[in-house]
Amino acid sequence: MLIRLEDVYYTYETEGIEALRGVSLQIQEGEHLAIIGPNGCGKTTLIRHLNALLLPARGNVTVDGLKTDHPKHQAEIRAQIGMVFQNPDHQIVGMTVEEDVAFGPENLRLPSDEIKKRVTEAMSRAGIAKLAGRGIENLSGGEKRLVAIAGVLAMRPRFIALDEPTAFLDPAAAGRVLDMIDRLHAEGVGIIHITHNMAEAALTQRVVVMREGRILLDGTPPEIFGKAAMLKQSGMQLPQITELLLELKEAGWPVRTDIVHMKDALDQIIALTGKKQG
Amino acid sequence: MYHTGSFIRGRSLVHRLDPRVKLSAALVFSIFILWVKPSLALASGVILLFPVLISDISLRTLVQAIKPLLFLIVLIFMVHVFFSDGSGEAPGGQTFHGLSFSRTGFQEAFWVVWRFLCLMVAAILLTMTTAPSQMIAAVKYFLKPLKKVRVPVDELAVMLLLALKLMPILLTEKERIETAQKSRGYDASRSGWVTRLKSFSHLTSKILTGVFRRADELALAMDARNFRRGERSSLAELKLTSSDYIVMGLLIFFLIIFVALNSHFG
Numbered sequence: 001m002l003i004r005l006e007d008v009y010y011t012y013e014t015e016g017i018e019a020l021r022g023v024s025l026q027i028q029e030g031e032h033l034a035i036i037g038p039n040g041c042g043k044t045t046l047i048r049h050l051n052a053l054l055l056p057a058r059g060n061v062t063v064d065g066l067k068t069d070h071p072k073h074q075a076e077i078r079a080q081i082g083m084v085f086q087n088p089d090h091q092i093v094g095m096t097v098e099e100d101v102a103f104g105p106e107n108l109r110l111p112s113d114e115i116k117k118r119v120t121e122a123m124s125r126a127g128i129a130k131l132a133g134r135g136i137e138n139l140s141g142g143e144k145r146l147v148a149i150a151g152v153l154a155m156r157p158r159f160i161a162l163d164e165p166t167a168f169l170d171p172a173a174a175g176r177v178l179d180m181i182d183r184l185h186a187e188g189v190g191i192i193h194i195t196h197n198m199a200e201a202a203l204t205q206r207v208v209v210m211r212e213g214r215i216l217l218d219g220t221p222p223e224i225f226g227k228a229a230m231l232k233q234s235g236m237q238l239p240q241i242t243e244l245l246l247e248l249k250e251a252g253w254p255v256r257t258d259i260v261h262m263k264d265a266l267d268q269i270i271a272l273t274g275k276k277q278g
Numbered sequence: 279m280y281h282t283g284s285f286i287r288g289r290s291l292v293h294r295l296d297p298r299v300k301l302s303a304a305l306v307f308s309i310f311i312l313w314v315k316p317s318l319a320l321a322s323g324v325i326l327l328f329p330v331l332i333s334d335i336s337l338r339t340l341v342q343a344i345k346p347l348l349f350l351i352v353l354i355f356m357v358h359v360f361f362s363d364g365s366g367e368a369p370g371g372q373t374f375h376g377l378s379f380s381r382t383g384f385q386e387a388f389w390v391v392w393r394f395l396c397l398m399v400a401a402i403l404l405t406m407t408t409a410p411s412q413m414i415a416a417v418k419y420f421l422k423p424l425k426k427v428r429v430p431v432d433e434l435a436v437m438l439l440l441a442l443k444l445m446p447i448l449l450t451e452k453e454r455i456e457t458a459q460k461s462r463g464y465d466a467s468r469s470g471w472v473t474r475l476k477s478f479s480h481l482t483s484k485i486l487t488g489v490f491r492r493a494d495e496l497a498l499a500m501d502a503r504n505f506r507r508g509e510r511s512s513l514a515e516l517k518l519t520s521s522d523y524i525v526m527g528l529l530i531f532f533l534i535i536f537v538a539l540n541s542h543f544g
Contacts, residue, residue: 053501078503083502085495085498085499085502089492091496092499093439093443093500093503094410094411094443095409095442095443096287096410096411098513099409099410099411102411102513103505104503104504105511107506107510108511109509109510110511112513112514115511115512116513133287135284135285155503155504
């Protein structure tokens, strides 16, 4: 399965904001992709094009060869690409957890038995099986986020696009959400992940950097975070590990700065200092 | 957070009954309580206590649910006390601040409030013991014949779900704005009526803006989850069990007895 955007333009007519200006991008089946960039750079607009919530003013978006602007393709595309919104309160339709998770399969007109099966499976994959009958208003922010993800999983999508899935969560809840995203990716689900957290972006396979409605950079995390000056110029931060290595380099240490994982950074520092305990 | 009429999960017989049986019973009871003679209305209200007691819903919760409508109950009572004509009563009724009231007025007010309370308890019992998805499945079941005359039954069911969801959202939004006002020093009890009026209009416009924004986002989220006009399937599976048949039998039995008694005393 392939998602392809070709020279996509989009303008919010009422505000007169040109949110996308000639975006071209290809996303392969099973890929784990992070989209980063300052506020208002078009990240959310971009992912809303992937499952036909927004349609390009110019250019094309195709999913497995199906054009998103063709009304007959939209149901199929939306079943294949799940969307998790930034604020779960704006996404949750049901009044209890299992009712909300069932909303998607009900729209797919599946029989009751199949809906039950999918709801149980999705809640279990999201680690919220014990919340099944709970009222939505009694859940914490982290739990609501997991319910929103389970609601998408119940449609068994091949891709999930998540808009800042760890925003407003405490570290423990954010960790649970990230663990789940990793599990889904390991199961073969493609992940498109908008984030402002560079450490999260560093853990993906590919990072796309956006600025003013355009794609500025596209590459693996080491390739992207190796271009520190360019990122900083665009108002973005770097992962703390990259920052540390840059500081060491500035202090005269001969370190590589295109490293984004803690283990690789430690190996490099240990190799340079020649000291290793145990 | 608890809101009037929220579903409370439970395993009682009332919870387990088919939603179609509960919905029909509540509807029949509501028509019945408004139609029968006062003494039978009293007996019906007493009988209503039985499902309440076996429903796992505490009386405290029930009272809490009725509380927000207390003002309306008092208003109904006062209107009937002071504005019923008291015809057929001997002259010499009492007056209070220029308003006259009579024994008949009191009696009438009592029975109206009693019937109103019974209606409320029946509705609250129904919503507290029936999951929204079950309720919607039941409504859809009863409206199904209207599909033949092109009534969009599935859309109506979704609208009902969204309306049910909107209630707590409105209350939460109201609480959020009131807290924001208080945190910036606004105290309704110390303000004059002009300030209160201004604050009320500000509150209303803020709530409406917030709700419209939420509605836009929700519509988008529903699209993202493949919501389309037309038929939808349902998680809730409607199946009548032996308890449902027993309850239906009991309901019909009581209905016949009460109708007979009502005509006998009429």
